[in-house]
Amino acid sequence: MKNKNIFKTLAVSTLALSLLVPTAGSLHVHAATAKNVVTSSSSSERDKLIKSIDYNFVQDLMENINDPAHFKDRKNIAETLGVYKNYTDTKDQKFGLSRSVRTIYAQNQQIIKNDLIQKxxxxxxxxxxxxxxxxxxxxxxxxxxxxxxxxxxxxxxxxxxxxxxxxxxxxxxxxx
Structure with a gap:
């Protein structure tokens, strides 16, 4: 339960940051890796992945971020989101991928919250x-x-x- 609150706090903080800094909410990562940023090949695959990013998705990604057995999963996520041209699982790329996924999670949570409030x-x-x-x-x-x-x-x-x-x-x- 404690981890759940940590991720929600991260999500809310990331969302707040994305509202304050226009580029923080985008899928582009920090300047050191910006040259590797590309757009995804299939917008429907990307949209489907984005909608599936929930608490459990983020938790699984973060728990396995240093596990070499999950490299293909991280590479697939990075390519589908269009974050990197050539994902090789470097420390910077892992950081950029996790940051992008947490940002999407925060945005998804805000959408869920607003829909609920309207309901x-x-x-x-x-x-x-x-x-x-x-x-x-x-x-x-x-x-x-x-x-x-x-x-x-x-x-x-x-x-x-x-x-x-x-x-x-x-x-x-x-x-x-």
Whole structure:
């Protein structure tokens, strides 16, 4: 569970960085390897791979980043994403690939979050998250709120009044 929060924190940090620095959210890696950056050959393969990058994908990549047995997988990911012209598994290329994948994960999480916020819509004006969720015809138990908090990228939800107020604020923001 601790690793899950670390990756979500990395994803949120990467997303924040990509919003502040226009090139950080792209698949291009740092200047030392920029000459090896290419575009992918098949946009449908690339799009399919991008949509599949979730927490488990990132965790598997990071756990096996130094395992030579997974070189072909990393090379395939790099080529499909169009990150490198000739992926040879150097330290810089591994770093660039993991950075690109974490950035895509963060962007995917933000899309999921915004879609969820749009789905859970209510005209409720009070200050209770439970009542807000009930008025939106959504489950409101602690377990359900904890799962919702994870999807909204809120870390370590324990149901405090402050966290509930934050969740209510996020849901009312309409993804903005």
């Amino acid at each position: 859970i819509n209510s005209n409720y004006k009070g200050s209770s998250i439970v009542d807000y969720l009930k008025s939106a015809k959504q489950p409101s138990s602690f377990k359900d709120r904890k799962q919702l908090a994870e999807k909204l990228l809120m870390m370590d939800y324990s149901g405090t009044a402050k966290q509930n107020a934050e969740m209510l604020k996020i849901l009312r923001s309409n993804g903005k």
